[in-house]
Amino acid sequence: MEAVRFEHVKYSYREDESEYAVNDVSLSVEEGEFVAILGRNGSGKSTLAKLINALLTPTSGKVSVFGLDTSDEKQTFAIRKSAGMVFQNPDNQAVASIVEDDVAFGPENIGVPREEIGKRIDFALNAVGMQDFRNAMPSRLSGGQKQRIAIAGVIAILPKIMILDESTAMLDPQGRREVMAVVKKLNREQGMTVILITHFMEEALQAERAIVMHRGEVVMDGTPEHIFSHSDALETYNLTLPRAAYICKKLQAAGMPIGEAFTAEELAEEICKSLQKG
Amino acid sequence: MLNDVTFGQYYPAKSFVHRLDPRAKILFMIAYFVAVFLAKNFFGLAAVTLFLLFAVFMSRVPFGRVLRSVKMILFLIIFTGILNLLFYSGELTYEPLVQWWIVTISYESIVQTVFLSFRLFLIVMGTSILTLTTTPVALTDGIESLLKPLMYIKVPVHEVALIMSIALRFIPTLIDETNRIVAAQKARGADFETGGLFKRAKAMIPVLFPLIVSALRRADDLGDAMEARCYRGSKGRTKYKKLVLTWRDLLGLLFFAALIAGIVLLNIYFGGKFDILHYFMGG
Numbered sequence A: 001m002e003a004v005r006f007e008h009v010k011y012s013y014r015e016d017e018s019e020y021a022v023n024d025v026s027l028s029v030e031e032g033e034f035v036a037i038l039g040r041n042g043s044g045k046s047t048l049a050k051l052i053n054a055l056l057t058p059t060s061g062k063v064s065v066f067g068l069d070t071s072d073e074k075q076t077f078a079i080r081k082s083a084g085m086v087f088q089n090p091d092n093q094a095v096a097s098i099v100e101d102d103v104a105f106g107p108e109n110i111g112v113p114r115e116e117i118g119k120r121i122d123f124a125l126n127a128v129g130m131q132d133f134r135n136a137m138p139s140r141l142s143g144g145q146k147q148r149i150a151i152a153g154v155i156a157i158l159p160k161i162m163i164l165d166e167s168t169a170m171l172d173p174q175g176r177r178e179v180m181a182v183v184k185k186l187n188r189e190q191g192m193t194v195i196l197i198t199h200f201m202e203e204a205l206q207a208e209r210a211i212v213m214h215r216g217e218v219v220m221d222g223t224p225e226h227i228f229s230h231s232d233a234l235e236t237y238n239l240t241l242p243r244a245a246y247i248c249k250k251l252q253a254a255g256m257p258i259g260e261a262f263t264a265e266e267l268a269e270e271i272c273k274s275l276q277k278g
Numbered sequence B: 001m002l003n004d005v006t007f008g009q010y011y012p013a014k015s016f017v018h019r020l021d022p023r024a025k026i027l028f029m030i031a032y033f034v035a036v037f038l039a040k041n042f043f044g045l046a047a048v049t050l051f052l053l054f055a056v057f058m059s060r061v062p063f064g065r066v067l068r069s070v071k072m073i074l075f076l077i078i079f080t081g082i083l084n085l086l087f088y089s090g091e092l093t094y095e096p097l098v099q100w101w102i103v104t105i106s107y108e109s110i111v112q113t114v115f116l117s118f119r120l121f122l123i124v125m126g127t128s129i130l131t132l133t134t135t136p137v138a139l140t141d142g143i144e145s146l147l148k149p150l151m152y153i154k155v156p157v158h159e160v161a162l163i164m165s166i167a168l169r170f171i172p173t174l175i176d177e178t179n180r181i182v183a184a185q186k187a188r189g190a191d192f193e194t195g196g197l198f199k200r201a202k203a204m205i206p207v208l209f210p211l212i213v214s215a216l217r218r219a220d221d222l223g224d225a226m227e228a229r230c231y232r233g234s235k236g237r238t239k240y241k242k243l244v245l246t247w248r249d250l251l252g253l254l255f256f257a258a259l260i261a262g263i264v265l266l267n268i269y270f271g272g273k274f275d276i277l278h279y280f281m282g283g
């Protein structure tokens, strides 16, 4: 089933529409897909994300989530129930001083009965591996743990789509790994549709599909491997290759007979192969 | 220190007092204040003190912890004490001890000072038992529930309670931020430690502005995050934590009723606070 659909969507923050943050975007995301969205600062990624869960509604064009039109105010609530969103700053998302109260916030808002909320908190904290922190204070947790709580707060609403807007950007490598592991697990085990906005190309490699935005437009759309094999195009969009892919390309340019590699493991394998041959 | 602020001064334990319903605790607190102000003589205050010691014992909070909160306002107690001692203007039955310029020290002013300081001490101790045994979250829940009747006169009780709990949540974040900005400004050569009050206040301006800007940005983010999590006011909202009254609260009610009855009786039998002077001075 089609989870998200953009049809010639334009969005401008300005009254006079002199500039579009999202400019004539059409795309479709299937249920269960894991999509990464890339693009330099100001390319419109966050705007695109906010258009999905009706935090913004298109200036023109149409966005629908599971067939519901985001411009229809009567549907806003239903859309937000099915498309949850985790933001960048782990400190600006929690509403309560205790983890379980914070996770309960979403279910309370959608009117889940009390006994059921308790179960959802268990389920959500388990899903992010934070079950031992139910009564902890978010202010005492690490950045990665805070983001996992933020993800749990979204999971407790039982959405079908999870949008992460640079949710790993402010984390250390350890925190990034924790969050990515949780996201991948949700996608694989629960079939959650994941839309991951990121600056880290390594993270994009873990997705099935990557979309590159530039000046509000979608300029590339395909598998991460496909996108990273067009390094010249990426350069014009101010994006870098994943480090392993970059090293691979340099080695090829220097005359080493190796195939394409995007991750450190693939690169190691390619190098071993070429060494065995040579 | 950060968590001191977030959690007020909550002391985690599973005592009788901890497990009282927060609504009951707030009402008990009010009853306790009434008892303190109702007491007309030292016997009444002594009775309240005994009750307080009993409450501390029941709360399993170390006595030192409860005393610590008094230390913070010791200055206030001493200050009001001195003012009272020197500028007492009530009726005098006995010759003043010292009379100089506008200052008078008399037996009455000494009694008055001791009495008022004692009262202030009891109030602070009582309040700190409340905050030591109740999390701020439970307190806001309790306040929200108690204020619910005000909804009928269109007071946005739910919103007010939510604002209170969010404010509590953001206190450590903003303190962190302040420290960061102060450090950053120091690194740029800002001087917060020397100079008069005015100069120091001026040095805080480059801290205040970034702090306000960042707080506004956080508020913006939080608004998005709340909306994304389906927040739309109290409409159709359920609550995860339900407050329930138990036998403990009933027992507490009996204790407090006994306290107030006791104070009233002590007032009747022992008269006002100055009667103690007749005993010491004769006449």
Ligand SMILES: Nc1ncnc2c1ncn2[C@@H]1O[C@H](COP(=O)(O)OP(=O)(O)OP(=O)(O)O)[C@@H](O)[C@H]1O
Pocket: A013, A021, A039, A040, A041, A042, A043, A044, A045, A046, A047, A048
């Ligand atoms: N609230 C706003 N008001 C006005 N203009 C905005 C607002 N938010 C974003 N913009 C503008 O819209 C454009 C797209 O911004 P957007 O935040 O969507 O980009 P982004 O790809 O998420 O960038 P980043 O990587 O920095 O998060 C930018 O030019 C930005 O300046």
Ligand SMILES: [Mg+2]
Pocket: A045, A046, A047, A165, A166
């Ligand atoms: Mg952004």
